[in-house]
Amino acid sequence: MKIGALSWNGNNIGDDIQSVAVMQHLPPVDVFLNRDHLNIYDGPETLLVTNGWFLSKLDNWPPSPSIKPIFFGFHVQKHAKPTIARHVDYLKKHQPIGCRDQGTVDFIRSLGVEAYLSLCNTLTFNAPADRDPDSIYLVEANRDQLSPKLFKKGLTVKTVSHRFIDVSAETRLQYAKEIVETYGKKAALVVTTRIHCAMPCIAMGVPVIFVGPKSYRTQIVEEVGLQRHNTWHPLKHPFTRRIEAWPQPLDIAETKKRVTADIKSRIAAALAKA
Numbered sequence: 001m002k003i004g005a006l007s008w009n010g011n012n013i014g015d016d017i018q019s020v021a022v023m024q025h026l027p028p029v030d031v032f033l034n035r036d037h038l039n040i041y042d043g044p045e046t047l048l049v050t051n052g053w054f055l056s057k058l059d060n061w062p063p064s065p066s067i068k069p070i071f072f073g074f075h076v077q078k079h080a081k082p083t084i085a086r087h088v089d090y091l092k093k094h095q096p097i098g099c100r101d102q103g104t105v106d107f108i109r110s111l112g113v114e115a116y117l118s119l120c121n122t123l124t125f126n127a128p129a130d131r132d133p134d135s136i137y138l139v140e141a142n143r144d145q146l147s148p149k150l151f152k153k154g155l156t157v158k159t160v161s162h163r164f165i166d167v168s169a170e171t172r173l174q175y176a177k178e179i180v181e182t183y184g185k186k187a188a189l190v191v192t193t194r195i196h197c198a199m200p201c202i203a204m205g206v207p208v209i210f211v212g213p214k215s216y217r218t219q220i221v222e223e224v225g226l227q228r229h230n231t232w233h234p235l236k237h238p239f240t241r242r243i244e245a246w247p248q249p250l251d252i253a254e255t256k257k258r259v260t261a262d263i264k265s266r267i268a269a270a271l272a273k274a
Helices: 013-023 035-040 078-086 088-093 102-110 169-186 195-203 220-224 253-273
Strands: 002-007 031-034 046-054 067-076 097-099 115-117 135-139 156-160 187-192 208-210
Touching: 002 013, 013 046, 013 169, 013 195, 031 035, 031 046, 035 046, 046 253, 067 078, 067 102, 067 253, 078 088, 097 102, 102 115, 169 187, 169 195, 187 195, 195 208, 195 220
Parallel strands: 002 031, 002 046, 046 067, 067 097, 097 115, 135 156, 135 187, 187 208
Antiparallel strands: none
């Protein structure tokens, strides 16, 4: 059986960070399969951890019979629920469905399919052994939302985007790997609107301030116990105080251990059946 991992069409490098997270636990990957076109794969049987945000191309579900999925960190967007529901037999064939968030768990269970809260593979990253934090990273976050008190002397403030346009899949994947390593080694604090920046950083013991929107898509923030901060804006939210407290690293050691053991166990079981 071949080993697969997901590739992505979108411009959000957080998708690729999820693939990097999964690949930590897989044998060497033989083939990358595009999330939005899993139905057209006609190669040999391929094991695929089916994780992340689904579904953009509604007509392209379910995946090819050649794909042997492990559903782990699976998230169903609201607009895709009718499509997923029409193909409930596909999910039943490959249950249990490990879901990224409780909302997806509830939806999958409502279809009569076994589901559980697996959370996300991005919670399994380890900090580099040579961690030497010297910077505050603003990852698609606005400095104006933060009190000047938050900026400690001696720390460089760096602005980062998780948006990429018109680059190869190889470049995206390499950048995703390098940016996670950079956060793990150099970030004294990360302020972000991006869940797949926040989750790896939490896993690596980096203090995180999350200022992203509250939505069904970002529900995992509450699942892991990360505080979600309201954002200050001079016109829209003038009475919201700017963030001034430096957070402590979130202790998710037991969660991280559980998620890591779970994905490794499911991959081992699938390979044993091959």
